[in-house]
Amino acid sequence: MNNNLDVNWINQKDVIEKTDVKVRHDAIAKSLDLSTEQIVEKLTYLDYDKAKQLIDLIQYYVGDKLNGTGIELGAGSGIFSSVLISAGLERIYALEIVPGLTKHVIPKVAKYYLKNNSDKVIPVLGTFDKISLPDNSLDFAFEYDAFHHSKNLTITYKEIFKKLKPKGILVMIDRCHPDSMTDEELETLLNKQYSKSFLIEHGYDANIKLTRRENGENEYRKCEWLDSIYAAGFNVKIFRTFYPKVNLKQLYWYFLSKVKNEKQQQRSLIKIFLAQNFRIYLSDYYTLASMKESIFIGKTIVILEKPE
Numbered sequence: 001m002n003n004n005l006d007v008n009w010i011n012q013k014d015v016i017e018k019t020d021v022k023v024r025h026d027a028i029a030k031s032l033d034l035s036t037e038q039i040v041e042k043l044t045y046l047d048y049d050k051a052k053q054l055i056d057l058i059q060y061y062v063g064d065k066l067n068g069t070g071i072e073l074g075a076g077s078g079i080f081s082s083v084l085i086s087a088g089l090e091r092i093y094a095l096e097i098v099p100g101l102t103k104h105v106i107p108k109v110a111k112y113y114l115k116n117n118s119d120k121v122i123p124v125l126g127t128f129d130k131i132s133l134p135d136n137s138l139d140f141a142f143e144y145d146a147f148h149h150s151k152n153l154t155i156t157y158k159e160i161f162k163k164l165k166p167k168g169i170l171v172m173i174d175r176c177h178p179d180s181m182t183d184e185e186l187e188t189l190l191n192k193q194y195s196k197s198f199l200i201e202h203g204y205d206a207n208i209k210l211t212r213r214e215n216g217e218n219e220y221r222k223c224e225w226l227d228s229i230y231a232a233g234f235n236v237k238i239f240r241t242f243y244p245k246v247n248l249k250q251l252y253w254y255f256l257s258k259v260k261n262e263k264q265q266q267r268s269l270i271k272i273f274l275a276q277n278f279r280i281y282l283s284d285y286y287t288l289a290s291m292k293e294s295i296f297i298g299k300t301i302v303i304l305e306k307p308e
């Protein structure tokens with residue numbers, strides 16, 4: 001029984017110096033009076049049911065792999081760690097680099113949703129680039145919107161690859177830009193400064209100037225994700241993006257544009273329609289394809305396996 005005692009794999013003093021960690025750590029302190037559900041909503045932008053919907057979908061893809069020991073990388077509120085325990089994992093390390101989250105938020109969320117089973121969630125202060133567990137010891141790894149904070153995707157993937165058992169699974173849900181995105185477009189995104197209202201809403205000091213880059217964001221293209229995934233040695237099982245639901249009217253206009261031979265670049269709505277309605281995937285698994293369940297529109301779901 002750990003009673004949600006938090007474990008430290010890194011020294012709090014070393015990480016708290018980093019701007020992105022410090023602003024988040026300070027912001028957490030101002031959120032602690034909120035209810036557990038409000039904290040989850042604020043940090044993860046969803047509720048328990050939505051998180052469960054996503055894990056149900058993952059279960060559909062990975063079958064009986066949701067058992068044994070898992071790790072959630074960049075766990076934030078830790079809501080997914082709690083849902084993953086309910087779905088079958090025996091225990092899970094909820095790894096976060098922000099001390100306020102491992103000390104206060106992750107244990108609170110686990111107690112609220114898991115009650116007597118909350119000690120199966122082990123909050124860990126650390127970085128996903130250095131996992132202090134034996135090699136080949138984890139059955140399952142999961143990340144939601146955290147790896148785009150990695151400064152070097154190859155280092156991150158190689159570390160997780162080492163710690164997973166052969167046949168172990170890494171599930172990631174993150175944002176993935178198309179390869180056509182230019183460096184200038186990426187720069188513009190990263191240089192964007194947060195608005196005052198965003199800062200206030202998220203508990204930051206309203207007077208600071210904070211760009212997305214300073215907040216630890218990175219913008220990776222599909223080819224960059226895949227290069228690092230393969231460099232680490234993973235096999236790709238699924239690589240798909242949730243698109244908004246395509247309706248018949250859109251399909252009609254899509255076909256009309258084809259008949260008229262209009263050259264404008266667009267997604268293949270017929271592929272998306274078939275995938276969403278009939279689970280027929282006409283793209284290979286590398287291609288951003290739509291899913292039947294468009295519950296997390298815009299996000300990409302990737303399921304990787306460590307070979308035997």
Ligand SMILES: C[S@@+](CC[C@H](N)C(=O)[O-])C[C@H]1O[C@@H](n2cnc3c(N)ncnc32)[C@H](O)[C@@H]1O
Pocket residue numbers: 024043044073074075076077078079080095096097098126127128129143144145146149150216
């Ligand atoms: C956009 S948030 C997503 C949070 C979380 N997955 C959730 O569902 O609430 C990204 C999280 O990754 C964490 N993070 C960033 N870099 C990290 C690192 N090197 N190691 C562990 N966590 C990290 C951040 O502190 C932040 O909580």
